[in-house]
Amino acid sequence: MLAAMTDRDGRLAIGELAARSGLAPSALRYYEEMGLIHSERTTGNQRRYPRTALRRVAFVRAAQVVGLSLEEARAALDRLPVDRAPGAAEWNAVARTWQRRIDARIGELERLRERLTGCIGCGCLSLRKCGLYNPGDVAGSQGPGARYLEGDPLPEA
Amino acid sequence: MLAAMTDRDGRLAIGELAARSGLAPSALRYYEEMGLIHSERTTGNQRRYPRTALRRVAFVRAAQVVGLSLEEARAALDRLPVDRAPGAAEWNAVARTWQRRIDARIGELERLRERLTGCIGCGCLSLRKCGLYNPGDVAGSQGPGARYLEGDPLPEA
DNA sequence: GCTTGACCTCAAGCCGACTTGAGATTGCAG
DNA sequence: CTGCAATCTCAAGTCGGCTTGAGGTCAAGC
Known part of the structure; x- marks a missing residue:
């Protein structure tokens, strides 16, 4: 061969x-x-x-x-x-879509990390204080798992 | 009721x-x-x-x-x-693990976005130039899909 | 020409995280 | 006490992204 x-x-x-x-x-x-x-x-x-x-x-x-x-x-x-x-134009269209998804997901993760940071040391996990338990705020509350960047309509609210 | x-x-x-x-x-x-x-x-x-x-x-x-x-x-x-x-100690242990995962994933996404940005306008998608096509560099090359943050051993290499 | 490994198709299986449906039971309002 | 929504169990189905296996064919090196 x-x-x-x-x-x-x-x-x-x-x-x-x-x-x-x-x-x-x-x-x-x-x-x-x-x-x-x-x-x-x-x-x-x-x-x-x-x-x-x-x-x-x-x-x-x-x-x-x-x-x-x-x-x-x-x-x-x-x-x-x-x-x-x-060509550049064709590729740009696709790339920009991807970038938006990436940015969205990064933002999501950063917000989660922030909440997490706020939690460290607070010893909370109490339902009222902890941002983590703020329902409807937890990204992906629509359904878990593999939907990270799947571009499901970001919650309007 | x-x-x-x-x-x-x-x-x-x-x-x-x-x-x-x-x-x-x-x-x-x-x-x-x-x-x-x-x-x-x-x-x-x-x-x-x-x-x-x-x-x-x-x-x-x-x-x-x-x-x-x-x-x-x-x-x-x-x-x-x-x-x-x-308690704070218990929670900290968990939170720190999560933060590491989040940071790792954010880094991954940022690297991908960077490669993508480098691509925009270059009209490449040629196998040799484009970072996107640098195999083994694409995060998650071990397997796709829902393994984003799953903490699979980050490739040593 | 023969052997052996790469290839073919099709059906079925697997994983995670649930949902759906059937058929039976419970428990609270009126 | 009755009626009906809520609950129960258990089996099976769903979805995405593949892999595995059975049974058979192709092609290249000796």
């Missing part, structure tokens, strides 16, 4: 894309099923990914860090060119 | 606790099953929660915002007194 599983057109077999992206082949098949990446097939029905798939996968991972679901990542990807690097 | 479903000892029926905590009764039963809160039973087998349950539930919600799983929240709760407000 010379250039691993990369053919002369530079197209990647799934194992190669897996190795380069750090994802399992099963995950890549899943991403493809979700429409995040696309492949052509060999005569023998094996996937061959264009090199842009590498970029798209990286994009998806970054999106996940920002807190996007795969569905949201797909929506964002759909607005970027499939087979070439995005 | 005067004081809703709160009996004279101040103990709360599940519906009352649900209303006051903002959680569904099913969630509270689940929390109880997980050992996060505890109840006594009436002769008719209905749950009656001590008022401290309110505090414990609030604690759990806050923990979730910080990114803890219910299991981790339980571990933290187990180190706090079950039936009285925690």
Whole structure:
């Protein structure tokens, strides 16, 4: 094996894309099923990914860090060119959306930390004094867990 | 109904606790099953929660915002007194752990935002230039999704 | 040409944090 | 005392993001 599983057109077999992206082949098949990446097939029905798939996968991972679901990542990807690097304008639109999410989440965390700091030493955890127990103020009161940056409509109130 | 479903000892029926905590009764039963809160039973087998349950539930919600799983929240709760407000020392230990997590996550997000800012206008998304595509640098490369603050061992490297 | 590892499809399983539904019981207001 | 909302238990379902397994095919190095 010379250039691993990369053919002369530079197209990647799934194992190669897996190795380069750090994802399992099963995950890549899943991403493809979700429409995040696309492949052509060999005569023998094996996937061959264009090199842009590498970029798209990286994009998806970054999106996940920002807190996007795969569905949201797909929506964002759909607005970027499939087979070439995005232009500045295209990229800016996406990047700005991400920045807003990041900023929002950072702000949320900072407020929580502040409340926490106020608590340290107060020995409180009494329902009336402690900001932590101020319901409706606790970010994400709509539902817990994985919804950190998911851009659920920030509570109007 | 005067004081809703709160009996004279101040103990709360599940519906009352649900209303006051903002959680569904099913969630509270689940929390109880997980050992996060505890109840006594009436002769008719209905749950009656001590008022401290309110505090414990609030604690759990806050923990979730910080990114803890219910299991981790339980571990933290187990180190706090079950039936009285925690003392300053007890609380400090927990709060400091949380703050570390929050700081770590904020740092992560800030680094991501910085990379993103560097990208805006560069129109890159080329694999070599763009920091976003620097694999192993993208926080959470170990696995995506809901693992934001989960305190998975931050990559040593 | 053969062997072996990479690949294929499809269905099912897993995790966390709950929700939903069925069917039975309880408990408070009138 | 009655009626009806609230509660009970237990099993199963949901969602996102994958992984695992079974059973079968493909392709490359010797």
